[in-house]
Amino acid sequence: MEKRKLTREQIAQRIARDLQTGDIVNIGIGIPVLVSNYVASDAEIIYHSEQGVLGMGKKAKPGEEDPDLVNASKEPVTLVPGGSYSHSADSFAMARGKHIDVAILGGMQVSEKGDLANWKVKGVKLGSIGGAMDIAIGAKKIFIAMTHTSKSGEIKIVNQLDYPVTALHCVNRIYTDLAVIDVTRDGLILKEIAPGFTIEEVQEVTEPKLIKAEDLKVIEV
Amino acid sequence: MEKRKLTREQIAQRIARDLQTGDIVNIGIGIPVLVSNYVASDAEIIYHSEQGVLGMGKKAKPGEEDPDLVNASKEPVTLVPGGSYSHSADSFAMARGKHIDVAILGGMQVSEKGDLANWKVKGVKLGSIGGAMDIAIGAKKIFIAMTHTSKSGEIKIVNQLDYPVTALHCVNRIYTDLAVIDVTRDGLILKEIAPGFTIEEVQEVTEPKLIKAEDLKVIEV
Amino acid sequence: MINKTFDSIDDAVADIADGSTILFGGFGGAGVAYESILALYRQGAKNIIGVSNNPGYEHEGIAKLILHDRLSKLMCSFPNNKQSYVFIEKYNQGKIDLELIPQGTFAERIRAGGAGIEAFFTPTGVGTEVAIGKEEREINGVTCILEKAIRGDYAFVKAKKADRWGNLVYNKSGRNFNPVMAMAGKITIAEVDEIVEIGELDPETIVTPGIFVQRIVKRSGL
């Protein structure tokens, strides 16, 4: 089989397959924003946006923008029928109170225990937390979407974080251009692997020891 | 001057004179419920009711009752124009957060330091707190409306409470059938006295030493 | 398609196990999910820990559950009332436990449960019997006691309208504890006067977003 790393779009596409009707989903910046493009059109997924929008719809068409209806990246969006508005304390009650089913977030580092770093690069003085910490501890499941290694080849799935922590023990599943990995009490389970890659090749760019899933398969995209 | 204790209605009437337009007022059970009858008709007083009504109006007329619009005693009431509804946590945020200007409450005992007992009689096993404790610590000013002594002649303004405490250091002013008394750091100041009574007569039924106000006057009712 | 509607209130309460903690909305008779409570009575679950501002009046509401010894404990602010004679008698007989909670603390502990706040410091109750056994601390110059979150396995709420996502609006002071209980119930069952089409409720006026509601039943009115 030809070796083929997943594109950003393919990572998003793979994640979309793990969402189901009724899921309330918070979407982070980066690869996660692409996920909704791949959700089946008949699936009713409810998107939560931290500034107090539940049921966020598509981006607003030109001429239909309302400066008071924006997504977390300040872009004009819409509300779907059934959507609602909340103030920020209630919006984060949804997160912190474990009412959000899935948060799909970017990652800078993820540790073997599921610790997440995604808000500030190492050694920098100033970073923005935004809603990252609240959502990482709050959603029932945390999916991380990221490239397996950084552009410079730095390993991102590590034994111990050395980037500033976002939240401890929070990640459930990691989706990269090379693999789908579950974070479990027993360790990291390699569930799916990119076309043409070997377990050894994925292990080489993953610091903790990967456990091969009994039903390990090739990522379908 | 003829000795004349104030009636319950006169106590309420006297309290009403201390309210002014714009005051947000919480009303307890007993004498306090009579106060609104004596507020000037052109004064805009906003009544807060603990179950989530701000701007509570008069009792509902027969045939206009809504079982979902009741006062704290479960009687059907109305809402005035400008009124609004809140859930119970927000309603008590109004109290605890010091947004209510005045609470007018009944009292079983008040101490020299302004400690209040008004939720349970002494020695009884079961009592109802309701909103009493939250409102007593929350309103900016606490006015107590009560008879100066109990029916059996027991003194109610005491050095130390021996009834179950509602809240400590909370009472600002006491209105009785005999006197208007301010609770201050220096002690209890006798501000007004019922027609025909002497300071000594009021002192006799008041355990802590009363301080005569420089401008002591007869209660006008 | 998301559809949280149950045709039968009996189906909506069928899985409630003995020993469950249930949050019951309502203040006086306003905003009480009476039909859900009757269904729970028929269903038979025992040793319920009830969280309700009051214990029901005469034989109505949760008073009926208490009368039949179905509640092992009640957390409430207003247990003692002439019409609450069912509770008072059971309490005096030692057949039901009571945790007496100031009403504002009661509402806030439930909101905390729904909001993932595990505990908070409040000035309410300092120096009273409510403070016994609780940590006391001065914060920002205010003496406070520490109060912990309350959560329910179920919440029984009453609303005016719902849509199939579980968005709710209430009627007047029937709102009371219902929105915070909806937040704090693992499974929130909303008993409503009317179920409307999705998109029919004005998004600016929705008080309880559907995220907090798992099951909806229209009142039969019987």
Added chain:
Amino acid sequence: MINKTFDSIDDAVADIADGSTILFGGFGGAGVAYESILALYRQGAKNIIGVSNNPGYEHEGIAKLILHDRLSKLMCSFPNNKQSYVFIEKYNQGKIDLELIPQGTFAERIRAGGAGIEAFFTPTGVGTEVAIGKEEREINGVTCILEKAIRGDYAFVKAKKADRWGNLVYNKSGRNFNPVMAMAGKITIAEVDEIVEIGELDPETIVTPGIFVQRIVKRSGL
């Protein structure tokens, strides 16, 4: 007659003293009380402690105050953004202090301030740099840190409509921090698109009851 309306936004901010803590509503550009901020700029108060989710973009909103060294400290969740270059430069020059707060904790600390809750235990931030110097405790099996209430001497909120009692409704996600900031401001100044007659707002849809609002000004739109 109660009338909280000010004809001029300059009058509404005239008494703000140097060193005041001010809560500024808004998320991105949504729900920002821009005219109130400009009036504060004209008014001249210095050493303001600003509480705002972000430090303004380019030279807009509180970025203008920061540019002119009028804020001594900013409490916020999102200081670092390409368009927040004014804050970043002042921060790097040591001209403004920063308290960095997770957004949910930020909103909840402000609500706590408004609700008379002095502090609360939250799981957000455990094990992160946000937890440094804060008490950590396990409650109900969840590791938490203790976070304290935030209050403002003033709150600048933006709403869609008000009546003379100060009842407010908002527009869409322009709501954001405004309702909790209105609660937590000792003097809350509401900048609104429209002032309507008393009784015109549906009581079921009022988001911020007038009890939380002290001053109202209609936007000039200039």
